[in-house]
Amino acid sequence: MDAYEQITRNVSEVVTEDEVRALAESPDGKRAYVGYEPSGVLHIGHMLTATKLMELQDAGMDVTVLLADVHAYLNDKGSFEEIRDTAERMKAQFLAYGLDEEQTEFVLGSEFQFDREYVLDLHALELNTTLSRAERAMAEIKGGDSVKVSQAVYPLMQALDIVYLDVDLAIGGMEQRKVHMLARDVLPAIDEDAPTCMHTPLIADLSSGAGKMSSSTGTTISMEDSTKDIEEKVNAAFCPPTANPDPADDGTERENPVLQIFEYHVFPRFEQVVVERPEKYGGNLTYDDYASLEAELESGELHPMDAKTALASYLDELIAPGREKIRAQK
Ligand code: TYR
Numbered sequence: 001m002d003a004y005e006q007i008t009r010n011v012s013e014v015v016t017e018d019e020v021r022a023l024a025e026s027p028d029g030k031r032a033y034v035g036y037e038p039s040g041v042l043h044i045g046h047m048l049t050a051t052k053l054m055e056l057q058d059a060g061m062d063v064t065v066l067l068a069d070v071h072a073y074l075n076d077k078g079s080f081e082e083i084r085d086t087a088e089r090m091k092a093q094f095l096a097y098g099l100d101e102e103q104t105e106f107v108l109g110s111e112f113q114f115d116r117e118y119v120l121d122l123h124a125l126e127l128n129t130t131l132s133r134a135e136r137a138m139a140e141i142k143g144g145d146s147v148k149v150s151q152a153v154y155p156l157m158q159a160l161d162i163v164y165l166d167v168d169l170a171i172g173g174m175e176q177r178k179v180h181m182l183a184r185d186v187l188p189a190i191d192e193d194a195p196t197c198m199h200t201p202l203i204a205d206l207s208s209g210a211g212k213m214s215s216s217t218g219t220t221i222s223m224e225d226s227t228k229d230i231e232e233k234v235n236a237a238f239c240p241p242t243a244n245p246d247p248a249d250d251g252t253e254r255e256n257p258v259l260q261i262f263e264y265h266v267f268p269r270f271e272q273v274v275v276e277r278p279e280k281y282g283g284n285l286t287y288d289d290y291a292s293l294e295a296e297l298e299s300g301e302l303h304p305m306d307a308k309t310a311l312a313s314y315l316d317e318l319i320a321p322g323r324e325k326i327r328a329q330k
Helices: 003-008 017-025 044-058 069-074 080-097 116-127 131-137 149-164 174-190 227-235 257-266 290-299 304-329
Strands: 013-015 031-036 062-067 104-108 169-173 197-200 273-275 285-287
Touching: 003 017, 003 044, 013 017, 013 174, 031 044, 031 149, 044 062, 044 080, 044 169, 044 197, 044 257, 062 080, 069 080, 069 149, 080 104, 080 304, 116 149, 116 174, 131 149, 131 174, 149 174, 169 174, 174 197, 227 304, 257 290, 257 304, 273 304, 285 290, 290 304
Parallel strands: 031 062, 031 169, 062 104, 169 197
Antiparallel strands: 013 197, 273 285
């Protein structure tokens, strides 16, 4: 794999390809970041971008994790003190998940977002952005029904973070894309470059394959899950023998979440995936890459039930160190 392929592996969107190609020419010392609103427990969405950060570290890039305490506050996630506490616990879980302590810089938003210069730049961005544009950018991020003024300030601060953290590449899930597009449009107004961005896919809801997996609705996987929880959730997952399931009866698009988790969570972290099967059912199956596992699920060589059992055990292995941390934090 060349550096560009490694950097863009498994991403849904690259903005722009030319910019990322330029980065890939000399990734050493370039910096990428993801920001997270602190929450008590990492879930599978956090883990997906964290995996991307690990891949970028492998490609030689430096990584910043922004623990966006002020953003969480603006998005109505609790008192500032509670959020700060949560940020510390989250950091420990990211390290347990596998981010390299030496190569990862953890920054709290409140460390720089109250600086006079930052605040003045923020006001300049406010002058250059309509409320409706800010509102649209937040459509997939905000909590609550109606948009508060704080949630209109939020995407502008996210744009400004890219400047103040001095990053070359902003990473986020697809739900962050409108904020990044706003950042690309508005940062030039304060004489800053439009940032280069990459967006990771959203995993479908585990039980239905429709919509996206989220901790607020449906089933999600988190670091708090016991081995048994994971087994139960994965066993109950939607897993037809195809990567392209038919839409649901009401026309909603569906994905195969079991395959998605293999692709985006398991294969990036393990050289090889072994599906254990008793001899009488043909013995173990070994896969060196995602495509061959997908092909055998489609051909019927790999039964969905065996795929699920294997998935549960790999996921369990991935989250076990973080689960230990959470127990110690209690
Ligand atoms: N918007 C991100 C989320 O939905 C959090 C975030 C905050 C990301 C600030 C980056 C940033 O600079 O969780």
